[in-house]
Every structure is written in C-alpha cells, then in structure tokens.
Amino acid sequence: MKNINVTVKETGAEYTVDGNQVNLNTQSVVLLHVKREDIRSYTRQGNDLVLKLQNGDTVTIKNFFVVDEHGQHSDLVLMDDETGALWWLEGAGTDGAHYSLISDLSEVIATGGAGQSIAGWVMAGAALLGIAAMFAGTSNKDHHSSVSESDSDADSDSDSDSDTDADSDSDSDSDSDSDSDSDSDSDSDSDSDSDSDSDSDADSDADSDSDADSDSDTDTELPTAAQNIAVIDNVGPITGVLHSGDVTDDTTPEIKGTAEAGATITIYDGDTKLGSVVADENGNWSFTLPELSEGSHSLSATVTDKAGNVSERSPAFELTIDTTAPAASIPQVTDNVAEHTGQLQSGDLTNDATPTLNGTAEAGSTVTIYDGDTVLGTVVAGEDGRWSFTPASLEEGAHSLSTTVTDKAGNVSERSPAFELTVDTIVNPVSDLQVTDNAGEDTGTLNSGSVTDDDTPTLSGTAEAGATITIYDGDTVLGTAIADEDGRWSFTPDALAEGSHSLSTTVTDLAGNVSERSPIFILTVDLSDDTDSDSDSDSDSDSDSDSDSDSDSDSDSDSDSDSDSDSDSDSDSDSDSDSDSDSDSDSDSDSDSDSDSDSDSDSDSDSDSDSDSDSDSDSDSDSDSDSDSDSDSDSDSDSDSDSDSDSDSDSDSDSVDWPLYFHTLFIT
Numbered sequence: 001m002k003n004i005n006v007t008v009k010e011t012g013a014e015y016t017v018d019g020n021q022v023n024l025n026t027q028s029v030v031l032l033h034v035k036r037e038d039i040r041s042y043t044r045q046g047n048d049l050v051l052k053l054q055n056g057d058t059v060t061i062k063n064f065f066v067v068d069e070h071g072q073h074s075d076l077v078l079m080d081d082e083t084g085a086l087w088w089l090e091g092a093g094t095d096g097a098h099y100s101l102i103s104d105l106s107e108v109i110a111t112g113g114a115g116q117s118i119a120g121w122v123m124a125g126a127a128l129l130g131i132a133a134m135f136a137g138t139s140n141k142d143h144h145s146s147v148s149e150s151d152s153d154a155d156s157d158s159d160s161d162s163d164t165d166a167d168s169d170s171d172s173d174s175d176s177d178s179d180s181d182s183d184s185d186s187d188s189d190s191d192s193d194s195d196s197d198s199d200s201d202a203d204s205d206a207d208s209d210s211d212a213d214s215d216s217d218t219d220t221e222l223p224t225a226a227q228n229i230a231v232i233d234n235v236g237p238i239t240g241v242l243h244s245g246d247v248t249d250d251t252t253p254e255i256k257g258t259a260e261a262g263a264t265i266t267i268y269d270g271d272t273k274l275g276s277v278v279a280d281e282n283g284n285w286s287f288t289l290p291e292l293s294e295g296s297h298s299l300s301a302t303v304t305d306k307a308g309n310v311s312e313r314s315p316a317f318e319l320t321i322d323t324t325a326p327a328a329s330i331p332q333v334t335d336n337v338a339e340h341t342g343q344l345q346s347g348d349l350t351n352d353a354t355p356t357l358n359g360t361a362e363a364g365s366t367v368t369i370y371d372g373d374t375v376l377g378t379v380v381a382g383e384d385g386r387w388s389f390t391p392a393s394l395e396e397g398a399h400s401l402s403t404t405v406t407d408k409a410g411n412v413s414e415r416s417p418a419f420e421l422t423v424d425t426i427v428n429p430v431s432d433l434q435v436t437d438n439a440g441e442d443t444g445t446l447n448s449g450s451v452t453d454d455d456t457p458t459l460s461g462t463a464e465a466g467a468t469i470t471i472y473d474g475d476t477v478l479g480t481a482i483a484d485e486d487g488r489w490s491f492t493p494d495a496l497a498e499g500s501h502s503l504s505t506t507v508t509d510l511a512g513n514v515s516e517r518s519p520i521f522i523l524t525v526d527l528s529d530d531t532d533s534d535s536d537s538d539s540d541s542d543s544d545s546d547s548d549s550d551s552d553s554d555s556d557s558d559s560d561s562d563s564d565s566d567s568d569s570d571s572d573s574d575s576d577s578d579s580d581s582d583s584d585s586d587s588d589s590d591s592d593s594d595s596d597s598d599s600d601s602d603s604d605s606d607s608d609s610d611s612d613s614d615s616d617s618d619s620d621s622d623s624d625s626d627s628d629s630d631s632d633s634d635s636d637s638d639s640d641s642d643s644d645s646d647s648d649s650d651s652d653s654d655s656v657d658w659p660l661y662f663h664t665l666f667i668t
Helices: 114-131 656-668
Strands: 002-009 014-017 022-023 030-032 040-046 046-053 059-062 075-079 087-091 098-102 227-233 240-242 246-247 253-260 264-269 272-280 284-288 295-304 317-321 331-335 355-360 366-371 374-380 386-389 397-406 419-423 434-437 444-446 450-452 459-462 468-473 477-481 488-491 499-508 521-525
Touching: 002 087, 040 253, 114 419, 227 295, 253 295, 272 284, 355 397, 366 386, 374 386, 434 450, 468 488, 477 488
Parallel strands: 022 059, 030 075, 246 317, 450 521
Antiparallel strands: 002 014, 002 030, 040 046, 040 272, 046 059, 075 087, 087 098, 227 240, 227 253, 253 284, 264 272, 264 295, 295 317, 331 355, 355 386, 366 374, 366 397, 397 419, 434 444, 434 459, 459 488, 468 477, 468 499, 499 521
C-alpha cells in the first residue's frame, strides 16, 4: 500500500514508506491511511504486527512490539481519509487492545516537535476535504482538546458577527459579534459541531468558542460475548467443522463467529493473544489462527465494542493438534473354509474367497483395506485398537492385500507390506487309480475285478503337483500320498486281507479343495497255493492194500509139465507189490486240501485177494493171461493221472474182469 507515514518518537523524524512492510529501527508512530472497517484482522507474530486487510492485502510492521529501556513502544494510528477521523490502536498486543478516537497525534508522541509534524500531515489531509475543524474535540475525552479558551475578547460573544459561520452549529451563539472587526468571518467552520465551534474567526479573538459542550454521553455497557464460535479444519482427508475436544492435523484452522457489528474480536489460546479481527456490518467475523504447536490448545475470544467496552471471555474451545502419522497396520488373513482352515501366510493358496482380515491400529482410527490399488472397504478400530474385515467375494487368482490407517486427526499412515494371496476354488479332477501285482508268477497292471495273490499291491496315479491323495478301501482310509512336482504319486498299503476290496481315492489340492471319489476299483486277494499240494491226502497211498501180496505165490508150479518152460516162474512175483507206485504221492501238491483224503483207501483193499490163487488156468498159452494185466486193471491206471484234475479219476475203476475172475476161479 502507499503512504505509510512513520514518525520516530524520540526525534520526531518523519519518513514515508510505499509498500506492505515497514521496518522499524526504533519506537515510532505508524500512520496508515485506512478505515477501521478495512482491517480484517491483526496478529502478533513474535515482535511483528501483521494486519490483514479486507481486500486481501497484508501489512507487516517489523519490530512493532520492541520496547526500549524507558518502556517506550511503537503505536499504530488509522486515518480515515474521507472523514479525517484518527483511530489510535491502544494496547496493541495486549488483552485490553481497543481503538480510541483522537483529535491529533500529539497524544501518542513523546516529543512536542513530533506532534507538530504529524499535525501537518493530518491538516494536509483535512484541507483536501475542506475540514478545517477536524481537531475540535471529536474525542469523548476532554483532555484530547488542546484549546485554551482564554477568549480575553470580553466579546460577550454576542458576536453578531453575521458569522455566516457555515457551521450549522445550532450554537444559539447568535454571536452577532458586535465585535465590529469587519471580520466578515466567512468562518467556513466545518465544525461538525460537537459545538467545538472552532470558529477560526480570523479575528484574532481566540474565540474558539470551545463551548465545552463535550456532550459526553458515556457508553459503559459491556458487549455480548462472541457467539456461534466454530473452528474449521481445512487440511487432510478429514475436513469441516470441528467440535470442542476434537483432534486435527490442521495447524492453522479457521475460527469464526458473530458479534456486534464493527466490534473487535480478540482470539486467545489460553492466556496468549493470537490476534484480533473486526466484525463486519452483519456482525460476522472470521480469523485464521497462526500456526499452532503439536498438542492441546484452549481457544476463546473477547469482544470490544466501539466504545471500548470489553466482553467476558467466550467458553473455551478445546482442540488438539496432531500432525504425526500413525503406524501402519499389518493384516492377518484367516481361511474359514475346509479342507485347510486357520491363519494363512503371505504367498499361500486358499479356497476361501471371503477370508477374514484383522489387525490392530490406533483406537478409533479408520483402517482402509486395498487389493492392489482398489479399495475393498474400511473399518474403524475399536477401543482396544482391534479391527476385523471380511471382503466381498474375491475373484479366482492372485491378490495383493494391504492397509492404511487414518487417525482421528486425519493423519494417514504408509501402506502396510503387501500380503500376497491366491484364491483357488476350482476342484481338480480325481486321480486315475492303477493297481500293480508284484507277487508270484503273474505280475503287472491289474484291471478292476481282477484276482491277485499280492496282498500289498502298488497303487499309483497322477494329480496336481503338491496335492494330497487319500486312498480308501470302502470307507476305510488306507493312507495318503503327496503328488510330486510332476504330479505322480505311489502308495503301498499294509497287507490286505483275503477277499474282495473296493479301492478309491480323493485329491485335496494346496488350496484345500477336495475332489469327488474316484471310480471304485474292485480287487480280490486270493492267497491259496494252487500248487495243488492237494494234500489230496489222496495219500492215495492207494494202500490199494493190493499188497497184492498176491501171495499169488503163483509158484505156479504149474506142474503143468507143460514144459512150456515158460518158466513163467511167473513167480509172478507179480510182486505186483503192485507198488502200484501209484506213488500217487500224487505230488499233485494240489494243496487242494481236497481232503479228498482219497486215502483212496480204495478199499481196493486190493488185498488183491486176487485170489489169483493164480489158478493160472495157465492154459499156459502161457498167454499168462496174467498179462498180469492183473486185470486188476488196477492198471493201477489209478488214472490218478493225478493231473489231480482232481477228477481223481482215480477211476480206480478197479474194473475187475469179473468174467475172467470167475473163469479162473472155476478152473482153479
């Protein structure tokens, strides 16, 4: 701004500053050419006085609050160039700061010379407006008038003095001023007339007619305290009207309210004055607080009306400044869906598309949950700082979960480290089940419905790498196997009991998804030894007692001289021990216990009585018919081929040739 007039109190030296900043080197009077209403607020910042104007300008008076060794300080005076009124800001920077109307600047200047100089400025301003009597006592304080009023001029002051005296000045003072002094006394006398009737009245007759008429109707009524006080947060994610007791991250919040129009509102933090502001014509006022320190503050205000009366303090507005960001909250993630449940680790798979996220943070703070850069939602930490959140169903695939914490003041934490999670809710196909026989002569891959002599066959198949395969016999779990990185798995059960078995599998992947049962594989275990040891006790010792001692000594002396040497000694030893080797040990192990004890006692006691007295009819062709087929066909074909089909043909038909038998008997 232009024409800031400065007068040094000690020397009366004057200088003018054009600009918005004045640097004072000593105690001075600073005159600003502005109206009171043009001042929006004034604030003490250290030793500087900062004024904010309604037009947005800021004027800074450096070192304004510096006091010298004599207690002398600087003063501020406002001059209304339209009316010539002078307003002195008394007690700037103190609780009792207020404006006083003064007639000239001598009251605020220590040296007389300075008063004369400043008066020159004031007169110059008044002359421009044709106000010659501006110093005639506009103050409500008598001592503000310097007029001596000696008026020796006996001048009963009838002063007919036609005194055109422009001063409308009801001033009964007809002042005919018999005072012949021609003094046409044009007396422009702007005399707003508190009736000071400065009556410059050229006639030296001091006739200032001070007419004391101070008319001082004193206003001592205290103004109403500031009303409707509100504090506004304009910083960070949480903004708007605050309430007493709130926390804010705005160190320079706005405070506003209502008061008497034109009154001065002074704002305090505890007992420290923060600044002041003038209420507009509607009584509204607003003030931006200087930067507040971290911690608690107690804000209040007083109202000073135009008469200088000061209201009581408004109720304290408690406010806490908090600009420190809270710590991040690292979430824990819990799987609530079978097969695998419980706390997950970053990097895990889960079949739970809505896992529970939880953690701790500053009590009452707001936790925001993200998937990448997408906000999933928010939750408020409880009094104990704990919070829990369940997201909407997450899509199949990878997710990167993190959080931020916003405290009550609006400070926001850093993002927490990402929690990597893969959602897998797709059930994998069942594993193909193969069964391999590894015992006996017949080995290899079996088909469902096969019979095997291997009671610990190998079960194998393929599945998702890392998956768990559970093997069942009916509803009984035989065990589990883990598929390798190629997806292959193999399992050997404990010995299976003889009989039928229904084998199947399920697959549980790393996310906990469980497949359906695989198709049933029917397997019969048969451990009987078909070596047919056929104990077939068929000892078939074939005792065939057919010891066939066949005493048949058959010495067959057969006197039958029939020299027929046919020695046919036929001792016919016919030993026919009938070893009938019919060893018929019938190795036919054919374990076929086939008790077929087949002792084959073959009662065929085969004592082979074979009475074979061996009458030996011995027609002795010596066909010795005793072929000794010993027809005792006891061939002992004992067909007992003993393929031991065990037809045990042991036909042991013992088809005795009855005709031959009787024939022989007859001959004998």
